[in-house]
Amino acid sequence: MSEAIKIATRESYGKALVELGAQYPNLVVLDADLAGATKTGIFKKAYPDRHINCGIAECNMTGIAAGLATCGKIPFISSFAMFAAGRNYEQIRNSIGYPHLNVKIGATHAGITVGEDGASHQCNEDLALMRTIPGMVVMCPADDIEARAAVHAAAAYDGPVYLRFGRAACPIINDREDYHFQIGKAEILQEGTAVTIAATGICVGAALEAADMLAQEGIKAEVINVCTIKPLDEELIKSSARKTGKVVTAEEHSIIGGLGSAVCDALSEEAIAPVYKIGMRDVFGESGPAPALVAKYRLDGKGIYEQVKAFISN
Amino acid sequence: MTNSDLKKTANKVRKGIITAIHSAKAGHPGGSLSAADIYTYLYFEEMNIDPQNPRWEERDRFVLSKGHTAPGLYSALAHRGFFPVADLTTLRQLGSYLQGHPCMQHVPGVDMSSGSLGQGISAAVGMALAGKLDGKDYRVYTLLGDGETQEGQVWEAAMFAGHRKLDNLTVIVDNNGLQIDGAVDEVCTPYPLDKKFEAFNFRVITIDAHDYDALRAAFQEARATKGRPTAIIARSMKGKGVSFMEGQAAWHGVAPNDEQFALAMEDLLKIDTELSQEEEIG
Numbered sequence: 001m002s003e004a005i006k007i008a009t010r011e012s013y014g015k016a017l018v019e020l021g022a023q024y025p026n027l028v029v030l031d032a033d034l035a036g037a038t039k040t041g042i043f044k045k046a047y048p049d050r051h052i053n054c055g056i057a058e059c060n061m062t063g064i065a066a067g068l069a070t071c072g073k074i075p076f077i078s079s080f081a082m083f084a085a086g087r088n089y090e091q092i093r094n095s096i097g098y099p100h101l102n103v104k105i106g107a108t109h110a111g112i113t114v115g116e117d118g119a120s121h122q123c124n125e126d127l128a129l130m131r132t133i134p135g136m137v138v139m140c141p142a143d144d145i146e147a148r149a150a151v152h153a154a155a156a157y158d159g160p161v162y163l164r165f166g167r168a169a170c171p172i173i174n175d176r177e178d179y180h181f182q183i184g185k186a187e188i189l190q191e192g193t194a195v196t197i198a199a200t201g202i203c204v205g206a207a208l209e210a211a212d213m214l215a216q217e218g219i220k221a222e223v224i225n226v227c228t229i230k231p232l233d234e235e236l237i238k239s240s241a242r243k244t245g246k247v248v249t250a251e252e253h254s255i256i257g258g259l260g261s262a263v264c265d266a267l268s269e270e271a272i273a274p275v276y277k278i279g280m281r282d283v284f285g286e287s288g289p290a291p292a293l294v295a296k297y298r299l300d301g302k303g304i305y306e307q308v309k310a311f312i313s314n
Numbered sequence: 315m316t317n318s319d320l321k322k323t324a325n326k327v328r329k330g331i332i333t334a335i336h337s338a339k340a341g342h343p344g345g346s347l348s349a350a351d352i353y354t355y356l357y358f359e360e361m362n363i364d365p366q367n368p369r370w371e372e373r374d375r376f377v378l379s380k381g382h383t384a385p386g387l388y389s390a391l392a393h394r395g396f397f398p399v400a401d402l403t404t405l406r407q408l409g410s411y412l413q414g415h416p417c418m419q420h421v422p423g424v425d426m427s428s429g430s431l432g433q434g435i436s437a438a439v440g441m442a443l444a445g446k447l448d449g450k451d452y453r454v455y456t457l458l459g460d461g462e463t464q465e466g467q468v469w470e471a472a473m474f475a476g477h478r479k480l481d482n483l484t485v486i487v488d489n490n491g492l493q494i495d496g497a498v499d500e501v502c503t504p505y506p507l508d509k510k511f512e513a514f515n516f517r518v519i520t521i522d523a524h525d526y527d528a529l530r531a532a533f534q535e536a537r538a539t540k541g542r543p544t545a546i547i548a549r550s551m552k553g554k555g556v557s558f559m560e561g562q563a564a565w566h567g568v569a570p571n572d573e574q575f576a577l578a579m580e581d582l583l584k585i586d587t588e589l590s591q592e593e594e595i596g
Binding site: 028050057059060065067068069071072075090099100 | 377418434435436440466470
């Protein structure tokens, strides 16, 4: 893990859109007065005619994207996760999901690392909402490299995709030469035998830190990076669970309906292993600096380490 | 088509509506009938479409924002040759492609899935925007209910269309004055609709929805209007053509039973007779 370089995945989103702009002349980017914050402003500079600011009207933006998609465009709609997924849920469900239109939803500022804006803007429910829509692909990248790869994969994929990005800069963890991204494929970042930690988004880096702390005590944790929440890489998670016998999930999201629930769904039929879910425990967030919030809600390396240890000691 | 032919066609569309909803034992006759002349004018006179090639890229597009009146759209599409008229009796049946609300993946000629009020107009705006981005000259039409304009998203869409000067977009409001719970202006008035659309930079034309000269003039004016979208406020009669359904909010979402079906078809056959007589006198 390269501690020196930290990049927010929303930044990666904006940059990837520019990279894709040349490749896909039919790619258009829609925003709802947040182009500076969602980083689609980077795309706007490169392709002003293909950047459509819809004003503060996310539901209409979603419908416009649906209409554009029926005419062969590849629209990326952008807003904070709270609005992109929360306010827009029914528009996405009926105008994009039901007709299975080729619209990509780029949701930035997800989770509590929004920080100081507080609970009204900290969306910890978006993965749950988007997972329930038939045919929706749901991705939550862990770093800059994965975020850009996910945006490229979303553009190449024909169908609706939800992409979750963060506001806060996060460390690079996928800077390997053999790195390869594929929708629906999770990846073992570190092999282990005592417990499986399946993490997504910013919790992947934190899970690696937790695994280091556990290793110092002789506990070998297997760390899996789950970028695609749906369709979930059930095979990989099941095989890891069979090996370790205990699974912990970690996500900057409610423990209801997100990665933790998806993993439980995958493991429950054969009752392969007990699962402990780390995440927001059915509470709203609050204002504060992102690192302080992550520590308070025990989503950092230390918090994950402590919870994993308590779980496997039982 | 002459007005006389359009009226005859509209009566076929109305029979299709009643037949489909009667077969389904559920559906929305009131708003399907009030818009029957609008559907007929659009699909038999106004729109540049090809029933043999429903996904033709250059075609004009139509979005039924008031998706619950799908039987009217289906009947118009069937009579225009997009699919067999006989299939109308499969409306809302298990396994039928004619879902309760329009589904673009399965019905030839349906350009957008709809049914959740307020959303169709946004999709239509997106299609109009795509036309502008691509420099194409197809036109986009969307039909809204007057009750539907209570949805805030309608005005988000209107704001955007006006701001972007989408003169390839025509919004039609089927202004029959009634919604499920009663009179639109008693439930929660959206009036004045004309002033609201004007305020969002629309050209607004108010017409009698059942007058073909007025429909023709309004759509021609919309076509000729440059630099802004057009809203046609079409004053209509809910349940138009079936005497006991006319002006009755109760017929918003109820299917006729066998007896009522027979009476309704009698009414529509009478209209056929009247139209033939008019033509002979003509």
